[in-house]
Amino acid sequence: MISIYQKNITEELCREYCEGFIDDRGNKVSGMLEWIKNRIEKNLETEFDDKRNTKYIKEISAFKNLLTDNKIQEILTGKPDELLELWNKEFLKFKDSKIISRKIVDKKVTYPRVNLISLIFNYTSFRKINDKKKFGGFLLAKRLGVECCPYCNRNYTTTHATYRDKKVFPEYDHFYHKSSYPLFAVSFYNLIPCCNVCNTHFKGSKDAIIENLFHPYTELQPNSFNFKFIPDNVESLYGAKDNFNLDFKISDPVNKTNLENSLAFFGIKDIYELCHSDLIKEIVNKKLAYSQKYLEMIKNTYGISFEESYRILFEVYYEDDKLHVRPFSKLKKDIFDDKDIS
Ligand SMILES: [Zn+2]
Numbered sequence: 001m002i003s004i005y006q007k008n009i010t011e012e013l014c015r016e017y018c019e020g021f022i023d024d025r026g027n028k029v030s031g032m033l034e035w036i037k038n039r040i041e042k043n044l045e046t047e048f049d050d051k052r053n054t055k056y057i058k059e060i061s062a063f064k065n066l067l068t069d070n071k072i073q074e075i076l077t078g079k080p081d082e083l084l085e086l087w088n089k090e091f092l093k094f095k096d097s098k099i100i101s102r103k104i105v106d107k108k109v110t111y112p113r114v115n116l117i118s119l120i121f122n123y124t125s126f127r128k129i130n131d132k133k134k135f136g137g138f139l140l141a142k143r144l145g146v147e148c149c150p151y152c153n154r155n156y157t158t159t160h161a162t163y164r165d166k167k168v169f170p171e172y173d174h175f176y177h178k179s180s181y182p183l184f185a186v187s188f189y190n191l192i193p194c195c196n197v198c199n200t201h202f203k204g205s206k207d208a209i210i211e212n213l214f215h216p217y218t219e220l221q222p223n224s225f226n227f228k229f230i231p232d233n234v235e236s237l238y239g240a241k242d243n244f245n246l247d248f249k250i251s252d253p254v255n256k257t258n259l260e261n262s263l264a265f266f267g268i269k270d271i272y273e274l275c276h277s278d279l280i281k282e283i284v285n286k287k288l289a290y291s292q293k294y295l296e297m298i299k300n301t302y303g304i305s306f307e308e309s310y311r312i313l314f315e316v317y318y319e320d321d322k323l324h325v326r327p328f329s330k331l332k333k334d335i336f337d338d339k340d341i342s
Contacts, residue, residue, distance in 0.1 A: 001262050002323045002330055003220035004150045004192075010217065013143055014188045017135055018076045031135050032126075032186060036072050039120050040064060043101065052100040052111055059097045063116055066090060075121070076187055080175065080215050083184050087176075091117070091183050115182060123178055123185040130167065141169035146193045146324050150216040151202075151266050153323065153330045154276075155195035173199045175208050175215055189217050202266045211265055214258035222320045224252035225259050227272075227334040229284060229341060246273050246280065272331065279328065283335045286313065288342070310336070 004010075020031035044064050053060065074086055097116040102109060129136025141159040149155045149170075157170035172191040176184050184190040194203075208215070225248055232243035246269055250256050263269065272280065290313050298309040310318040314336065316329040323329040335341060 001214060001216075001225065001259060001266070001268065002150050002153050003216060003218055004144070004146050004324050005217045005219045006321055007219065014077050016143075017140060017188050018073055020135065027133060029133055029135060029139070032076050033069065033072055035126075035129070035134065035136075036067075036076070036120060036186075037069070039122065039125075040067060043099075043119050056097070056099055056116075059094065060099055060116060063094050063097060067120075075183060078187065078189065080189055080217070083176065083181075083187060083190065084209070087181055087183060095182070117182040118178075118185065121183055121185045121187075123172075123174075126186045137172070138167045138169045140188075140191065141172075141193050144193060146170075148324050148327050148329070149195035149198055150192065150324055151194050151198040151262070152268060152271065154271065154327050155197060156327060157193050157195055170194065171196055171199045173203050175213075177205045177207065179205050180207060189215075192216050198266055212258060212261045213265060214255060214262040218255060218258075220255065221252065224255060225250040225263075226338075227331050229280065229335050229338065231284075242277055242281070244277075244280070276328075280331070280335075283314070283328075283332050284341060287336050287338075291342075 016031065018031045018033050020029050020034065023029050044060060071090075074082070078086060094117055098113050099116045099119060100111050101114045101119055103112055104110070127137040129138070132139075138159065138161075141157075145159075147156060147158050149157050151173075159169040161167050170193040173194045174181070174185065175190050175192055178185040181190075228247045228249045230245040230247055232245075248260075248263055248269070250259050252259065295306060295309045295313070298304070298312070299306055302309070304312075307318045314332045316326040316332050317323065318333060318336075323333070
């Protein structure tokens with residue numbers, strides 16, 4: 001469990017996501033505000049007069065009137081708590097509102113009855129945006145640079161385009177699930193790039209509020225929580241035996257409950273102990289072999305920083321703001337820093 005919130009960087013990216021930005025070549029990349037406005041125009045204005053929608057017209061009109069530029073901006077960029085307030089106060093009443101939408105399937109025109117909110121804040125279409133001049137699922141992932149799942153810090157979530165221009169980017173967990181909160185299907189702080197195991201096998205459509213989970217965009221101080229390697233005996237400390245436990249030490253009273261719940265919810269202890277005991281033993285062995293003194297020696301011999309020498313030996317970043325770049329960074333750092341292992 002790691003935080004992917006980096007105050008100025010995250011907030012600036014969130015602003016660009018909404019409003020757009022000028023890229024390195026001087027081209028304008030439009031933001032999600034424009035995309036949503038286009039969807040409203042296309043879906044709620046041109047088809048608005050369709051007779052099929054007569055019985056829904058009042059609701060559609062009220063929904064559309066609510067979606068001013070400022071309101072769309074709030075939906076796209078609101079922090080998790082602000083989103084909930086917005087939902088409960090202003091949009092909950094539209095949760096099950098419908099609209100007859102015109103669709104062309106196999107060259108035939110059809111008129112399915114669809115959810116009004118999902119038609120505008122449409123996650124599937126957001127993922128399909130394939131225009132370099134528009135923000136979308138791919139560009140968001142690329143600019144976020146979260147290359148490893150923030151929930152488990154175990155699986156890569158890399159983003160790249162192949163030579164055939166196939167775009168590869170991670171799944172997004174909707175922290176507030178889109179079936180219960182369709183309005184936030186493309187909201188910046190509700191889109192958590194993460195691995196398939198955490199998203200599909202653990203989170204699914206479960207309610208983050210009921211489960212009281214830790215939000216990865218929460219600002220965390222370093223060492224708010226740490227992995228704790230607990231050997232049963234000396235042999236397991238030195239890697240001769242497998243008898244050890246992996247536990248957690250949580251020192252952040254404000255986020256304690258959320259962190260504890262999330263660690264349990266995503267089965268972190270079980271997965272690490274059951275699937276990665278070999279790796280844990282190796283990290284402990286490395287820590288014992290490559291003491292701080294040894295790292296100092298490398299640092300001085302090669303004229304590199306402590307962080308660089310750590311990276312050479314442990315193959316991950318030591319810096320707290322780069323724990324999301326490579327798998328197991330948090331586990332490795334916590335074992336390395338643990339003064340009880342020596
Ligand atoms: Zn994961």
